[in-house]
Amino acid sequence: MDRNQATGLILFAAVILVYSYFFASTPEIPEAETASATQTESVQSNAASQPPLAETVSENDSTLDAARLAKYGALATLTVGEEETLTLENDLIQVEISSKGAQVKKVILKEYKSWKMEPLELINAESSNMDFIIESKSGPLNLGDLYFSPSVESSQNEDGVSIQTLTLQAGTESGQIIHTFTLADGSYQVHKSFEVDRFQGVFTGNALALNWEDQVIAQESNLAESRRQAQLNYYTTSGSFDNLGAGNDLETETIAEPVKWVGFSQRFFTAAMIADTEFQSVSITQSTPEADSTIVRNMATSLSIPLQDGKAGFTFYFGPDQYNTLKKVTDGFEDNVDMGYFFVSWVNKYIIVNLFAFLEKFFTNYGVIIIIIVFLIKLALFPLTYKSYIGMAKMRVIKPEIDELKEKYGDDATKMQQEQMKLFSKLGVSPISGCLPMVLQMPFLFAMFFFFPNAIELRQESFLWANDLSTYDVFFKLPFTIPFYGSHVSMFTLLMTVSQIIYTHFNNQLTTATGPMKNLGYIMPVMFMFILNSYPAGLSFYYFVSNMVTFGQQALIKLFVDDEKIRAKVEESKAKNVNKKKSKFQQKLEDAMKAADNSKKK
Structure with a gap:
């Protein structure tokens, strides 16, 4: 080895040493294993007295594991993983489910479009959040913090209907937590079952708590009508249907008796939960974000799902408010469509x-x-x-x-x-x-x-000049707004008004009505013209x-x-009827009239 080779090797070794000392980074710690703020400050304050790098990392991992163990106990190892999105779909809906927490993240209704003609997302990760919580020895455990391993299977039931089953499992040697989602072809219903297998002494509660908050996404162009029709509905196990109404103010109610289902219903679509047995301790809340035109209403519910031998089950409904479809779901579910008062x-x-x-x-x-x-x-x-x-x-x-x-x-x-x-x-x-x-x-x-x-x-659905028969037709826009009428002219409403006036004129020729009663027939069509101008064409x-x-x-x-x-x-x-005698009813009526007249004279 000559002098130049020796000098080169020495310089190369020096560069490696300098790089290792000043630029080499320590191994990254996963986010889930990051220490709390207090622990971080403690480590930084004692940095000067720390042992060599390898020993420092080992000590930090030990501290993080201790913090995780304190919070999650035997389930601490299940809080580390990578999130994966799984999809269940049939000919009607597409449901995206996360492996982190086994939560429903997005639902798309394939047969429908939003008013912007985009895929209709009934819920998504930004608008909806579900937290499932169960009591454990270490305190309330949010299942959304756990990572699950997924597997998807396809099968057929006895009727030959295809069924997709998504199973999400997480566990240790001590036991397993299992979420199972089932979706059949031709159905808007996703059944979910939850099971805790073993984990002796880990879970102390006998119920699974749910907190579900949903910002109901506006799917129609007529926001005012959508808000008028949006309701948070529920049906009790005793067979009573009720809701929070259609007001814009903040409303909250705690339901005293067990509930069979809870539905977040807007004008044409509903996202709901239906109990296999019953929901307990149900409270519901709704409000209207009047300044946000993308949201129809904020709806939320918190409820308790009883666990029987560590198992619970319920069904999601994500679909249209179509009366015959809802009627097949469960008792009273068709009431999500308002068909009017009992006499109509x-x-x-x-x-x-x-x-x-x-x-x-x-x-x-x-x-x-x-x-x-x-x-x-x-x-x-x-x-x-x-x-x-x-x-x-x-x-x-x-x-x-x-x-x-x-x-x-x-x-x-x-x-x-x-x-x-x-x-x-x-x-x-x-x-x-x-x-x-x-x-x-x-x-x-x-x-x-x-x-x-x-x-x-x-x-x-379009017809003639109306682009959508479910909302008002705009024959032409007005450059101003008329109170109680609006800033558009609905031609169908105008035709209805004119036809009613013509019919009233014709009908008055057939009757003996005079005075105010005769004129009322002309006033009513004009009143309805103002009312129906913003109603469906x-x-x-x-x-x-x-x-x-x-x-x-x-x-x-x-x-x-x-x-x-x-x-x-x-x-x-x-x-x-020349010699016809008075009927008993007619005689009694005349006697009553005479008695009233005599009383009046006295």
């Missing part, structure tokens, strides 16, 4: 929903479906429409007799009523014969007021078609039944 809800539940489902098999245009539904309902109610027309016509043809009574007994109201009753009985006319059939049709009229705003079938279109069909029915009846024929029937009844 039967029309929607048993007639309109099934009629819609039937017509969908043959027609794809929902405007055409609405027209067909109007014709079918009007055809079924035609006997009532006919009786209503005949009743009003009879009152019209006997108007001269009524006017005579008014001239004769106009100053004596009681006597006037008594003589009118005699006249009606004699002529075979009932004063309510024209009104009663109309009243019997009212449930169908009001049922639509609840059905169309909640009909997911109309969502993003499908609703206004239904009322418009209904008005036109009713108008056509009455015009058709008028062609075959004229006033002369009605008058002939009245005269025929008059001849038959």
Whole structure:
């Protein structure tokens, strides 16, 4: 070795020593093993007196393990790992689940799009958070801190339906914690089971606590209508349905009895939890972030899931608010769709929903479906429409007799009523014969007021100039806002108003209504024009078609039944009832009227 080679080797060794001393870094400690702030400060303050590097790292690891052991006990080794995202999906939904905590992170409904025509994420990691907590010897344990090993299997049930099962396990020699998610084809339901196997003396609680907070993502362009329809619903094990209502203020409620399911329901979609047995100690909260247009409402629930032999189970529902779909989920779950008050809800539940489902098999245009539904309902109610027309016509043809009574007994109201009753009985006319059939049709009229705003079938379905029948149609925008009306003109609502005014004018020719009652028929359509301008276009279109069909029915009846024929029937009844005795009901009514009149005079 010559002098130059020796010099080179010496310089090379010097460079290596300098680099090792000044630039080489210590081994990185995983984030999960980082010491607490207090421990870090302690290490830094005593840095000068520390032993060599290898011994320092060993001592820090020992300290971290001690801190982790203090917090997690026998489960400390399960708090270190790498997060992995697993996917369960079928033809309807895609569910992403994290191996850290076995938490549902995202749900996508494949058949639907948001109003921006983007994939519809019902929940995601930013909007929803679920914390499952169980009591342990070391204190409350958040299962979200543990890492699980996943495995996915596919199988078929007895009916040949494909089922995906995701199993997430974490454990030591002392035992296992197992989460199992199951999703079948053609289903919006994800069943989750939880099991603690062994771990003797580690877990001290007999229930699994859940805290679920969800910022309900806005999926519709009409945020005001979405917030009006959004509700936090629940159903008790005793069979009682209730909710927090649709107000914007902060609302909180603690439910005294066990609960079967809790649902975060917006206008057309619901994210819910359904107990295998029951949920206990349930409290619910909701509020509205009025300044945030991306969020419909903040909803939250905390509840307790009883553990039986270390096992618990419940079902997630992530799907549409479609009445027939919800009805198959569990008891009372269909109440997430508001079908109206009890005196009109039967029309929607048993007639309109099934009629819609039937017509969908043959027609794809929902405007055409609405027209067909109007014709079918009007055809079924035609006997009532006919009786209503005949009743009003009879009152019209006997108007001269009524006017005579008014001239004769106009100053004596009681006597006037008594003589009118005699006249009606004699002529075979009932004063309510024209009104009663109309009243019997009212449930169908009001049922639509609840059905169309909640009909997911109309969502993003176009017809004529309306791009979406589930929201208002904008025929043109106004450069200003009219109070109680808005800044747009809905053409379907305008057509409904005009048709109602025309129908009212025609109807007034058939009745004996005068004064305020006659003018009320013109005022009501204008009022509804303001109310329905921001309601779904499908609703206004239904009322418009209904008005036109009713108008056509009455015009058709008028062609075959004229006033002369009605008058002939009245005269025929008059001849038959010349010697007719008063009925017991009529006599009692007259006696009651006389008694009231005498009491008034005294």
